[in-house]
Amino acid sequence: MLEKIELLTVASFARLHIDDKEVDGYIKDLNKILSQANILQELSTTDVVPTTHIVTKTANAWRSDISKPCSYDVIELILNNAPAKKERFYKIKKVLK
Amino acid sequence: MNNYEASIGLEIHVQINTKSKLFCECPTSFGEIPNSNICVICTSQPGVLPILNKKAVEAVIKTGLALNARINKKCFFARKQYFYPDIPKNYQITQFEYPICQEGKLILITSNIQKVINITRIHLEEDAGKLIHEFGNKKLDYSLLDLNRAGIGLMEIVTEPEINSANEAATFLNQLKNIIEYLNTSECNMEEGNMRCDVNVSLRNIVDKKLGTKIEIKNMNSISGIKDAITYEINRQRYILESRRKIKQETRLWDSNRKVTRSMRDKENTLDYRYFIDPNLIPITITETLIKNLNSEIPELPILKKNRFYKEYLLNEYDINFLVSDKNIADYFEKTVFFSKNKKRATKIIANWIITDLMTKLNENKLSIKESPINCENMAKLIDLIINGDISNKIARMIFEDMYIKSSDPRNILREKKLLQISDKKCLTEICNKAIIKNSKAALEFKNGKQKAIYAIVGFVMKETKGCANPKLINSILLELLTK
Numbered sequence: 001m002l003e004k005i006e007l008l009t010v011a012s013f014a015r016l017h018i019d020d021k022e023v024d025g026y027i028k029d030l031n032k033i034l035s036q037a038n039i040l041q042e043l044s045t046t047d048v049v050p051t052t053h054i055v056t057k058t059a060n061a062w063r064s065d066i067s068k069p070c071s072y073d074v075i076e077l078i079l080n081n082a083p084a085k086k087e088r089f090y091k092i093k094k095v096l097k
Numbered sequence: 098m099n100n101y102e103a104s105i106g107l108e109i110h111v112q113i114n115t116k117s118k119l120f121c122e123c124p125t126s127f128g129e130i131p132n133s134n135i136c137v138i139c140t141s142q143p144g145v146l147p148i149l150n151k152k153a154v155e156a157v158i159k160t161g162l163a164l165n166a167r168i169n170k171k172c173f174f175a176r177k178q179y180f181y182p183d184i185p186k187n188y189q190i191t192q193f194e195y196p197i198c199q200e201g202k203l204i205l206i207t208s209n210i211q212k213v214i215n216i217t218r219i220h221l222e223e224d225a226g227k228l229i230h231e232f233g234n235k236k237l238d239y240s241l242l243d244l245n246r247a248g249i250g251l252m253e254i255v256t257e258p259e260i261n262s263a264n265e266a267a268t269f270l271n272q273l274k275n276i277i278e279y280l281n282t283s284e285c286n287m288e289e290g291n292m293r294c295d296v297n298v299s300l301r302n303i304v305d306k307k308l309g310t311k312i313e314i315k316n317m318n319s320i321s322g323i324k325d326a327i328t329y330e331i332n333r334q335r336y337i338l339e340s341r342r343k344i345k346q347e348t349r350l351w352d353s354n355r356k357v358t359r360s361m362r363d364k365e366n367t368l369d370y371r372y373f374i375d376p377n378l379i380p381i382t383i384t385e386t387l388i389k390n391l392n393s394e395i396p397e398l399p400i401l402k403k404n405r406f407y408k409e410y411l412l413n414e415y416d417i418n419f420l421v422s423d424k425n426i427a428d429y430f431e432k433t434v435f436f437s438k439n440k441k442r443a444t445k446i447i448a449n450w451i452i453t454d455l456m457t458k459l460n461e462n463k464l465s466i467k468e469s470p471i472n473c474e475n476m477a478k479l480i481d482l483i484i485n486g487d488i489s490n491k492i493a494r495m496i497f498e499d500m501y502i503k504s505s506d507p508r509n510i511l512r513e514k515k516l517l518q519i520s521d522k523k524c525l526t527e528i529c530n531k532a533i534i535k536n537s538k539a540a541l542e543f544k545n546g547k548q549k550a551i552y553a554i555v556g557f558v559m560k561e562t563k564g565c566a567n568p569k570l571i572n573s574i575l576l577e578l579l580t581k
Contacts, residue, residue, distance in 0.1 A: 013178070013371070052173065052374040061379050065152035067117035067124040070136035078140050079132060088131040089241035092182050095228060 106258035119250035120147030139248035153250035166201030196220035436477035
């Protein structure tokens with residue numbers, strides 16, 4: 001069963017703020033979801049290989065080491081899309097005290 | 098009270114020598130305008146897919162082979178999730194349970210011991226962007242982010258905690274750097290951040306089997322800094338243990354100005370990275386053929402080269418260490434010996450000329466030995482001229498200067514400048530006689546027992562011959578004439 005501390009940890013991973021008065025509701029809902037998932041535990045999976053990828057291609061998917069700079073326009077678009085800029089840097093909230 | 102032993106493990110991040118980033122085609126060049134080597138993939142725009150750079154995988158395999166590691170035939174990429182602005186995806190693509198290499202080793206060679214340091218794993222991952230917190234000395238009240246570095250391929254080399262001192266750690270890093278430079282899988286330029294290191298240090302009482310509580314020192318980027326930080330940390334931990342207190346597991350930062358480590362964050366709330374296999378990158382399959390091909394590209398590595406140099410060239414330890422410290426210097430040396438007509442006598446002289454004269458000159462001009470204006474063939478000719486007694490060391494240095502400027506054959510310079518050493522006894526006796534007459538006072542002093550007076554006469558002969566007289570011969574002629 002999921003408890004408050006786990007709920008708040010998961011919420012922080014998802015960058016969600018949860019008010020104290022919302023906690024009980026979330027716990028109830030999430031536990032319901034988890035108990036549904038629990039049904040799967042009844043099945044034996046010992047012979048099942050974990051599915052890590054939807055493609056089962058066995059050949060390697062890789063490219064040669066060739067550098068090709070991105071076009072100037074695209075770079076400008078990327079930078080202009082930033083929430084804040086300072087000259088050519090992304091400007092962000094101070095991370096070191 | 099010396100009953101504690103330090104256990105040190107290293108996590109070394111080495112930027113892989115590729116032209117393009119690990120998962121996109123952006124260039125990896127250093128020192129570019131901020132955010133100019135970026136694209137939709139390395140800035141994590143929604144919906145983009147990574148495409149793996151084959152050469153980065155090969156570099157990790159090669160490094161693993163050189164470190165006697167086992168290469169996993171099937172490996173996966175994993176997502177390591179954390180919130181920090183240097184990675185805009187909020188996860189780093191790395192490897193977790195199935196790294197490319199496992200169980201390697203490096204034989205640590207110090208002046209008094211040889212020991213094996215086991216390498217736990219080498220895995221491939223992407224580098225993060227660079228955060229800037231200050232401009233010059235001015236601390237900013239915001240942070241700046243440059244993503245040029247984000248997505249460049251890194252190999253992380255993790256050792257077992259089997260290193261026992263600051264000196265061993267430094268030796269390990271130097272040897273590892275040397276091997277990687279030989280392989281050319283990274284530039285290993287610590288100033289440019291090509292090689293960065295996290296250091297784990299713990300202390301245990303030697304009667305205990307279990308390791309003590311470990312402290313991690315993050316993001317070190319110089320070997321001397323690592324040495325200082327380990328020494329400081331061992332002393333700090335010993336002091337805590339001796340005063341019967343407990344060490345708290347934490348991450349610390351090295352303050353290179355104050356030469357202390359400072360607490361950064363404690364590990365009580367260890368980050369949960371929630372690793373899982375990246376569904377966007379299919380597993381890598383490494384075939385025997387690929388391993389065999391890469392193995393054949395591995396050059397003779399430093400330790401083997403050193404042993405061969407001892408046997409083949411009979412040089413001393415200092416010379417060998419210097420020559421082998423850089424594969425290109427070692428190659429230059431061997432090629433010069435190859436061109437020399439008198440190999441046996443030439444080896445030591447060639448080593449001396451490379452180590453002192455040539456390297457000094459190249460360093461002054463910030464050139465690598467590969468860019469040396471003097472090629473091996475001409476270098477060998479110069480040494481042969483010295484060995485044959487055609488030129489004195491002094492003349493050789495003059496010619497060397499000219500060779501360096503003009504990149505020409507030393508024999509042409511000799512001819513041009515008429516500098517061939519005079520070893521004709523008859524001719525020199527004539528000049529010596531003249532010198533004794535012109536320096537009669539010195540000659541008299543010498544006859545009266547003042548040995549040093551002969552230098553004035555030798556000096557005169559040298560001046561007369563523009564420095565081309567064979568010094569040994571002048572000496573014997575003068576002695577003969579003066580003691581007659």
